[in-house]
Amino acid sequence: MLLFKELMWFFKQEKKSYGMGIFFLIGVALINLFPPYVVRVIVDGVSQENLNQGVLIKWSLLLIGAGLTAYGLRYIWRLLIFGASSRLGRLLRKQLFDHFTRLSPQFYQKHRTGDLMAHATNDIQAIEMTAGMGVLTFVDSVTTGSLVVFSMSFFISWKLTLITLLPMPFMAWATSSYGTMLHKRFHKAQAAFSELNDKVLENISGVRVVKAFGREETEKEAFRTLSADVVEKNIAVAKVDALFDPTIQLIIGISFFLAIAFGAKDVVDGRLSFGQLTQFTIYLGQFIWPMLAFGWLFNILERGRASYDRVSALLKVKQEIREQEGAMDRVPSGQVAYEKASFAYPGTQRLIFKTMYVEVIQGQTLGIVGKTGSGKTTFFRLLLREFDLSEGDIRIGGISIYNLRLGALRKAIGYVPQDHFLFSTTIAENIAFGKPEATLEEIQAVANIAAIHEDILQFPDKYGTLVGDRGVTLSGGQKQRISIARALLLQPEILILDDSLSAVDAKTEKAILKALKEKRAQKTTLISSHRLSAIEHADLIVVLQDGQITERGSHAELMAIEGWYASTYRSQQLESLIEEGGA
Amino acid sequence: MVIRRLLIYLRPHSKALSVALVVLFLATFADVVGPILVKIFLDRHLMPRSFDFTDLLLLGSGYLGLHLLSVGLNYYQLVSFNQIALKVIQQLRVDVFSHVQRLALVVFDKTPAGALVSRITNDTEAIKELFVGVLATIVQNVVFLIGIFIAMFSLDVRLATFCLVLLPILLGLMYTYRRLSTKVYRTMRKELSFLNAKLNESIQGMNIVQAMRQEERFRKEFNVINMAYYRAAISNIRLESLFVRPAVDLIYTFALVLVLDFFGFQSLNGPIQIGVLYAFINYLDRFFEPVNMMMQRLSQIQQSLVAAERVFEILDDDRTVPMPVSAALAPSIVKGQIEFKEVSFSYDGSSDGGSDVLKKVSFIAYPGQTVALVGHTGSGKSTVANLLMRFYPVTSGEILIDGTPLSEFSEDELRGRVGLVAQDPFLFAGDITKNIALSRSNVSKKDVEDAASFVQANEFLRKLPQGLAEPLGERGGTLSSGQRQLLCFARTMAGKPKILVLDEATASVDTETEEAIQTALEKMRKGRTTIAIAHRLSTIQDADLILVLHNGMIVERGTHTELLVNEGLYQKMFMMQQGTGV
Numbered sequence A: 001m002l003l004f005k006e007l008m009w010f011f012k013q014e015k016k017s018y019g020m021g022i023f024f025l026i027g028v029a030l031i032n033l034f035p036p037y038v039v040r041v042i043v044d045g046v047s048q049e050n051l052n053q054g055v056l057i058k059w060s061l062l063l064i065g066a067g068l069t070a071y072g073l074r075y076i077w078r079l080l081i082f083g084a085s086s087r088l089g090r091l092l093r094k095q096l097f098d099h100f101t102r103l104s105p106q107f108y109q110k111h112r113t114g115d116l117m118a119h120a121t122n123d124i125q126a127i128e129m130t131a132g133m134g135v136l137t138f139v140d141s142v143t144t145g146s147l148v149v150f151s152m153s154f155f156i157s158w159k160l161t162l163i164t165l166l167p168m169p170f171m172a173w174a175t176s177s178y179g180t181m182l183h184k185r186f187h188k189a190q191a192a193f194s195e196l197n198d199k200v201l202e203n204i205s206g207v208r209v210v211k212a213f214g215r216e217e218t219e220k221e222a223f224r225t226l227s228a229d230v231v232e233k234n235i236a237v238a239k240v241d242a243l244f245d246p247t248i249q250l251i252i253g254i255s256f257f258l259a260i261a262f263g264a265k266d267v268v269d270g271r272l273s274f275g276q277l278t279q280f281t282i283y284l285g286q287f288i289w290p291m292l293a294f295g296w297l298f299n300i301l302e303r304g305r306a307s308y309d310r311v312s313a314l315l316k317v318k319q320e321i322r323e324q325e326g327a328m329d330r331v332p333s334g335q336v337a338y339e340k341a342s343f344a345y346p347g348t349q350r351l352i353f354k355t356m357y358v359e360v361i362q363g364q365t366l367g368i369v370g371k372t373g374s375g376k377t378t379f380f381r382l383l384l385r386e387f388d389l390s391e392g393d394i395r396i397g398g399i400s401i402y403n404l405r406l407g408a409l410r411k412a413i414g415y416v417p418q419d420h421f422l423f424s425t426t427i428a429e430n431i432a433f434g435k436p437e438a439t440l441e442e443i444q445a446v447a448n449i450a451a452i453h454e455d456i457l458q459f460p461d462k463y464g465t466l467v468g469d470r471g472v473t474l475s476g477g478q479k480q481r482i483s484i485a486r487a488l489l490l491q492p493e494i495l496i497l498d499d500s501l502s503a504v505d506a507k508t509e510k511a512i513l514k515a516l517k518e519k520r521a522q523k524t525t526l527i528s529s530h531r532l533s534a535i536e537h538a539d540l541i542v543v544l545q546d547g548q549i550t551e552r553g554s555h556a557e558l559m560a561i562e563g564w565y566a567s568t569y570r571s572q573q574l575e576s577l578i579e580e581g582g583a
Numbered sequence B: 001m002v003i004r005r006l007l008i009y010l011r012p013h014s015k016a017l018s019v020a021l022v023v024l025f026l027a028t029f030a031d032v033v034g035p036i037l038v039k040i041f042l043d044r045h046l047m048p049r050s051f052d053f054t055d056l057l058l059l060g061s062g063y064l065g066l067h068l069l070s071v072g073l074n075y076y077q078l079v080s081f082n083q084i085a086l087k088v089i090q091q092l093r094v095d096v097f098s099h100v101q102r103l104a105l106v107v108f109d110k111t112p113a114g115a116l117v118s119r120i121t122n123d124t125e126a127i128k129e130l131f132v133g134v135l136a137t138i139v140q141n142v143v144f145l146i147g148i149f150i151a152m153f154s155l156d157v158r159l160a161t162f163c164l165v166l167l168p169i170l171l172g173l174m175y176t177y178r179r180l181s182t183k184v185y186r187t188m189r190k191e192l193s194f195l196n197a198k199l200n201e202s203i204q205g206m207n208i209v210q211a212m213r214q215e216e217r218f219r220k221e222f223n224v225i226n227m228a229y230y231r232a233a234i235s236n237i238r239l240e241s242l243f244v245r246p247a248v249d250l251i252y253t254f255a256l257v258l259v260l261d262f263f264g265f266q267s268l269n270g271p272i273q274i275g276v277l278y279a280f281i282n283y284l285d286r287f288f289e290p291v292n293m294m295m296q297r298l299s300q301i302q303q304s305l306v307a308a309e310r311v312f313e314i315l316d317d318d319r320t321v322p323m324p325v326s327a328a329l330a331p332s333i334v335k336g337q338i339e340f341k342e343v344s345f346s347y348d349g350s351s352d353g354g355s356d357v358l359k360k361v362s363f364i365a366y367p368g369q370t371v372a373l374v375g376h377t378g379s380g381k382s383t384v385a386n387l388l389m390r391f392y393p394v395t396s397g398e399i400l401i402d403g404t405p406l407s408e409f410s411e412d413e414l415r416g417r418v419g420l421v422a423q424d425p426f427l428f429a430g431d432i433t434k435n436i437a438l439s440r441s442n443v444s445k446k447d448v449e450d451a452a453s454f455v456q457a458n459e460f461l462r463k464l465p466q467g468l469a470e471p472l473g474e475r476g477g478t479l480s481s482g483q484r485q486l487l488c489f490a491r492t493m494a495g496k497p498k499i500l501v502l503d504e505a506t507a508s509v510d511t512e513t514e515e516a517i518q519t520a521l522e523k524m525r526k527g528r529t530t531i532a533i534a535h536r537l538s539t540i541q542d543a544d545l546i547l548v549l550h551n552g553m554i555v556e557r558g559t560h561t562e563l564l565v566n567e568g569l570y571q572k573m574f575m576m577q578q579g580t581g582v
Helices: A002-006 A008-013 A015-031 A034-047 A053-102 A105-110 A113-165 A168-205 A207-212 A216-241 A244-268 A274-316 A376-383 A406-411 A427-431 A440-449 A453-458 A476-488 A506-519 A555-561 A564-579 B002-008 B011-046 B053-102 B105-110 B113-155 B157-163 B166-204 B206-211 B215-243 B245-269 B274-315 B381-388 B411-417 B432-437 B445-454 B458-463 B481-494 B514-525 B560-566 B569-580
Strands: A336-344 A351-360 A365-370 A391-396 A413-416 A494-498 A524-528 A540-545 A548-553 B338-345 B358-365 B370-374 B396-401 B418-421 B499-503 B529-533 B545-550 B553-558
Touching (some): A002 A113, A015 A053, A034 B245, A034 B274, A053 A113, A053 A274, A053 B206, A053 B215, A113 A244, A113 A274, A168 A216, A168 A244, A168 B053, A207 B105, A216 B053, A336 A376, A351 A365, A365 A376, A376 A494, A406 A413, A413 B206, A440 A453, A440 A506, A476 A494, A540 A564, A548 A564, A564 B569, B002 B113, B011 B113, B053 B113, B157 B245, B166 B245, B166 B274, B215 B245, B245 B274, B358 B529, B370 B381, B381 B499, B432 B445, B432 B481, B445 B458, B514 B529, B545 B569, B553 B569
Parallel strands (some): A494 A524, B370 B529, B418 B499, B499 B529
Antiparallel strands (some): A336 A391, A540 A548, B338 B358, B338 B396, B545 B553
């Protein structure tokens, strides 16, 4: 019930829909009291033999009228209440999505996509259910229940009502205790099912081992045992689940028996007409649904409650990266400088960078190298403000990036991430991702620089070819080059290539680097790479190791030092020789 | 078609099913008789005011007795139908799983693991809904409706005939609803999948969206899809409101008018049995709940059938592992000599040579020898191991073991004699003993212990609280990769293979286990023909023959010293590894 209170803001917002809906719902409950009354009139007429054609036609027409009115009202309240609950779903989905777009990568590191998806779909569905079915069940069972009991006791006989309703509490008790039992068994069945799921996943991931050792039969046997366990646990569920209907049947049967037995006595004693008795039994029939619905309501509310808590918790997550007050809305340009920069990932102790200094003069190229995990990607993420420094400052053209609006900062930067993510739309739209209004000429121009234009022309629909499941499957190198074109289209002050040429062959790499040099003469470029050939030409190269810069200088200078850079460079030279086949 | 195939699964349960059906009939019969007894009471006792005590006792106890019987039988049939459905699904699951075990490795390469898992578990679960929810509900409710009609006919043939009119009306309603709802429902599913796709993509690409400042555009795009889904949901609500409960309730009102008028007009011409009127009204009251229930299940049918189609698709996949050509001969592996004769292979099976990953590879490994394959990533060295393991059929050429074509060995013989150590040490859930023995009948507990000490795993096993009985967490996550690799060695050695295939067995090494792994490998190779695929050249320097592969071809062959003198690819690779100290 508490959930209804928490959803009050929405009920208020949809005052009209809920108000009218509930009004009509009560109207239907009132109309429902009418047919049993008509039955009583006709039955009494028949048994007292004082019926005539006129009376019969009159009541028939009234009954049909009532039926049609109820139909209309039912249609309207459904549309009103269920429509409103759909709007709640729509609203929550929108809020959640908007919120998602404001959260930084830190958040996405902590939450798995699958979980976030589940919140935005299943949980919102459960909340929708509460706002629709939940409200309906609550209002309907309360009004129908009380109206029926009221009519039975005031218009017919309160004594008979009391007697026939005697077994009902037992039904409520039984169904609720079945519910608890079912809950427990259901959990066991779920556990058995997920064990089965794990087994299948293990079998399929280990298919080579299974086949190499000829273990297919053993695996089948294990699967058979587990699936038999699933059946057993589910039968245990079915045994409780199957109790509901017969129990209800039993109680209702007894109630009817009591109604007829004691009602008959009242008829004999002249306290009741036979028509009234018939009317009474029909009301009794109408009372079943509210009894059942009430048990069901708690189920809906329980699920909705858990889901609403999860969704609200998500909506309450604060943005980690925030703009300072009075941040400047100016696109920065100029020298990029990391000053005394120290950084540890939030909630961890290990410093990724320790008081680091780097300066890149405007128009120059910086190459960053180092082993996996040395912090190359983190270096860029700090500049993009996906994370904020623990200490120190990063300045562009002398202005601290923390004094800039996020939008302005990001406008200055073209980012090509390591995991080249493309969207499932056309190639042209992917390249024009950051500038949807770009012309085809602009798109082709950057595709040329990224050495992907020729590849695109080979695709069935050229630039209109869809990417992903419904279109072409791109190679890693092609995806990388499209990512580069995407960043280039923005003509950024600062271009970041985060190991973005790893899947591109040596010749193409050279071509791209050459084109970049020509087209971006006055602009700054930051490149990290595993393959040293990609940064060989850089004006400044830094080697990252354990949070420090261990070597820095131009290619020639670093080769002269004979350190990590020189030995890695030589071994990579040899490696590429081997890949080309030796001699 | 799909339905028929599903129904075939019911065949083994025909007996249980018949019993359940009979019980259902009895339960329904006992249930529908109730109002008739009430009618007898009303017409023979209440109306004429004749209350014979024994008669009343008989009627009352008859009513309650039948009612209790019906309740009991109903419980029984509900449980039975469930049991049958669950067993059918179990059989279906075992069938799919077994079939998947027979599938060739190509299928696993091309299908994501998640998709296969989902076929075996989730889709079969959806079919369960079809059996439990739909079939059982529909059978039960149809039987109940028939029961009501029989009771009605026994009371008043003329009125019951009138009531038959209800059937075509209800069927028409169901038919129209189903037709319209499939379309609306499909639109709704489609919009939902758009919504999910957009959400999924946005979450995954959020860093790009933010880096390129496209948040506003994405919010707008999501809003459009969100709106479309809402509209689809509304048309679904509209349709349901028009055709489901409200409509059935309206038909109930019409039926009530029919019954009342029938008796009313009849009573104008002469007396009628008031009890019959009561019974009819009572039946009408109960007639419509089953109809509602069936209508609600209709939309589920479609979903379950789609799931069933996907499951059958897997069952019909005929890319199974080929059976040995002549099982009757049953050749065995005694010496362990391996010969590759001009073996070519391409994953798509085409023999035009364009997509070959191996090109006419020939070599002989004499019994007890170690042949090492080296080359850079993609040179085709792992393919040699895969072909020798008969994971894929060769495209052309021939592989012989002890002079007999590989295809002629039985699965048992081949798997028993050829031991593979794969690159990625895969462990199953369960304890260490189970992982080494893999429930092979020819591997005793002592074999497990021997194998463990043979591969130098004892040292770390001793440190585990339960030793060999130590349970392993998810894929052995509690062990280091080197320790896992040692266990995989033990697993292979416990089967006492004649031939060893080491596919980059030293890829998963850590400093703590390095020495143990080296010693183990040396001991393992002794006296066994070994095909070793090596990444680290230092591990195969003593091989009898080293083959250097490049682009699927053997470009150099010889011993370590011969190849070094040669100053070719091998020498460069060796220099590179020495130089960087890898």
